Amino acid sequence: MADVNYSEAEKTFILHGIQDKFPCREDGRGCEDYRHMEIETGVVSNTSGSARLRLANTDILVGVKAELGVPSPEKPDSGCIEFFVDCSANATPEFEGRGGEELATEISTVLSRCYDNSGCLDLKSLCIIPKQQCWILYIDVLLLECGGNLFDAASIGVKAALYNTRIPNVTVNQEDDEMEIELSDDPYDVNRLDISSSPCIVTLSKIGHYHVVDASQKEEACCLARLMMGVTAKGTISALKKEGWGSLNPESIFDMMETGKKIGQVLNTSLLNVLEEEEKSGNKRKTVGFLK
Amino acid sequence: MPLDSRRICGPESTQSPHIFTVNKDIKSDILLNGERKDGRKLDQIRPLFLRPGLISQAKGSAYIEQNHTKVICAVYGPREVMRKEDFSMKGQLTCEFKFATFSCKKKRQHQQDAEEKDLSVQLLEALEPAVQLDKFPKAQVNVYITVLQNDGIALAASITCASLALADAGIEMYDIVVGSSARIHGDVMLVDPSEEEEYRSQDCKDVNEGKVVIGLMPSINQISALTSKGEIDFETISQAIKTCIQTCQKVYPVLQNALVNSVKTKT
Numbered sequence: 001m002a003d004v005n006y007s008e009a010e011k012t013f014i015l016h017g018i019q020d021k022f023p024c025r026e027d028g029r030g031c032e033d034y035r036h037m038e039i040e041t042g043v044v045s046n047t048s049g050s051a052r053l054r055l056a057n058t059d060i061l062v063g064v065k066a067e068l069g070v071p072s073p074e075k076p077d078s079g080c081i082e083f084f085v086d087c088s089a090n091a092t093p094e095f096e097g098r099g100g101e102e103l104a105t106e107i108s109t110v111l112s113r114c115y116d117n118s119g120c121l122d123l124k125s126l127c128i129i130p131k132q133q134c135w136i137l138y139i140d141v142l143l144l145e146c147g148g149n150l151f152d153a154a155s156i157g158v159k160a161a162l163y164n165t166r167i168p169n170v171t172v173n174q175e176d177d178e179m180e181i182e183l184s185d186d187p188y189d190v191n192r193l194d195i196s197s198s199p200c201i202v203t204l205s206k207i208g209h210y211h212v213v214d215a216s217q218k219e220e221a222c223c224l225a226r227l228m229m230g231v232t233a234k235g236t237i238s239a240l241k242k243e244g245w246g247s248l249n250p251e252s253i254f255d256m257m258e259t260g261k262k263i264g265q266v267l268n269t270s271l272l273n274v275l276e277e278e279e280k281s282g283n284k285r286k287t288v289g290f291l292k
Numbered sequence: 293m294p295l296d297s298r299r300i301c302g303p304e305s306t307q308s309p310h311i312f313t314v315n316k317d318i319k320s321d322i323l324l325n326g327e328r329k330d331g332r333k334l335d336q337i338r339p340l341f342l343r344p345g346l347i348s349q350a351k352g353s354a355y356i357e358q359n360h361t362k363v364i365c366a367v368y369g370p371r372e373v374m375r376k377e378d379f380s381m382k383g384q385l386t387c388e389f390k391f392a393t394f395s396c397k398k399k400r401q402h403q404q405d406a407e408e409k410d411l412s413v414q415l416l417e418a419l420e421p422a423v424q425l426d427k428f429p430k431a432q433v434n435v436y437i438t439v440l441q442n443d444g445i446a447l448a449a450s451i452t453c454a455s456l457a458l459a460d461a462g463i464e465m466y467d468i469v470v471g472s473s474a475r476i477h478g479d480v481m482l483v484d485p486s487e488e489e490e491y492r493s494q495d496c497k498d499v500n501e502g503k504v505v506i507g508l509m510p511s512i513n514q515i516s517a518l519t520s521k522g523e524i525d526f527e528t529i530s531q532a533i534k535t536c537i538q539t540c541q542k543v544y545p546v547l548q549n550a551l552v553n554s555v556k557t558k559t
Binding site for chain 1: 307413420421518524533
């Protein structure tokens with residue numbers, strides 16, 4: 001993580017703010033509030049699907065590219081998804097060279113673990129000819145600015161980009177013993193992915209005796225341990241990971257999981273609403289970001 | 293995957309013959325008069341064998357055996373941090389997790405692959421809260437884990453093994469971290485799953501299929517590691533965590549005993 005050294009006094013100030021009966025975080029939020037989010041999809045024309053997310057200061061661009069490949073021998077009848085996170089040195093000079101690699105692999109492993117079950121994304125629909133041809137989705141997450149809570153932001157961005165993904169229709173013609181794949185040349189003859197049960201990551205940071213969602217960079221510096229959860233719209237948990245160099249009490253873990261489940265469900269439904277609304281407004285929508 | 297240029301790796305595209313076996317539903321095996329295939333009850337763990345201090349040249353070491361899961365661990369340090377950039381006033385802990393190439397059904401690579409790197413990070417995060425890092429400022433302690441044979445719960449066994457090795461090395465800790473794992477299969481929960489019973493994402497279709505791994509410091513009742521895989525609902529996952537905690541607490545006296553015995557035999 002982009003480490004900034006904060007003074008003990010500043011850390012105590014943040015800690016006391018959260019610990020008080022009247023919960024007040026440094027930016028005036030309650031403990032279960034997210035910061036302002038801006039999301040838009042279809043921002044990069046060369047991708048199969050893309051999305052840009054800005055969560056306060058965190059800026060993330062996600063591009064999905066669908067390519068044809070051979071399915072893995074363990075899963076011959078389904079396609080695959082591959083996550084790659086790029087921590088660009090634009091975000092912070094510490095990411096220069098190989099500096100961001102550790103964080104990048106951490107984010108991509110959490111993401112792939114969240115999607116590593118058949119309920120979250122129907123990979124079987126990505127298969128064209130079992131054992132021979134399938135769609136491989138390369139999901140690339142580009143980090144443009146770090147403002148805390150990268151995991152949540154990345155997962156929301158990924159979900160939005162998958163919603164926006166359009167995979168061209170292919171038909172398989174069998175001639176004698178050979179299969180021939182024909183790609184539809186109509187740009188509107190496409191398949192969409194069903195993301196209704198895809199998870200969003202909710203990170204709960206333990207600060208003092210309480211936990212907060214969507215920690216800012218300052219709050220992350222005060223936090224000893226956090227719990228990351230992949231939560232689906234149904235409220236099921238698709239991945240769980242404790243992170244950081246502190247440990248947690250079992251009771252507080254159950255409390256955090258309860259909050260995470262609640263927040264995650266709301267997050268998923270409101271994200272889907274926003275995406276559907278954006279889709280409806282079509283070309284009339286106003287652009288908010290720097291792209292386009 | 294970067295390839296190792298110093299070794300002759302053989303053809304790149306070999307496959308394990310095991311991918312052609314048909315995966316049986318593990319439930320049909322469990323339901324045979326409420327016993328698992330190896331004769332255990334659902335919440336019964338496998339027999340445990342522990343042996344601290346078997347690598348004489350390391351500062352501390354440990355070996356753990358749970359039926360066919362065999363893990364060895366060595367701890368070196370505290371020693372000087374060689375790279376200037378890594379300087380820190382607090383002590384540092386590094387973990388390296390490696391499956392021996394012959395340890396799993398599938399052949400492993402000589403170099404660490406993505407899964408092993410992920411497991412190294414998980415192991416580090418499990419051990420870091422337990423070790424008193426401020427006791428060895430500007431120095432580092434290295435933990436090396438090698439899985440000799442994998443028959444399920446490699447991570448949980450490694451957590452236990454590594455903390456035992458750290459204790460054997462005399463590194464000051466708040467408590468020993470005990471690892472345990474549970475497999476969730478519908479309404480059944482299998483504690484300490486074997487390789488056959490372990491969760492594989494490709495052959496599961498329903499909700500409530502997955503696994504949970506925890507690392508617990510029993511005497512201070514703190515969880516230092518918690519990971520899960522697979523889609524599980526809230527109640528089931530809470531229940532699984534509770535079951536894992538109980539398992540850890542059951543194993544704890546065995547670990548203490550093993551350490552006491554090793555100290556006695558040393559002197």
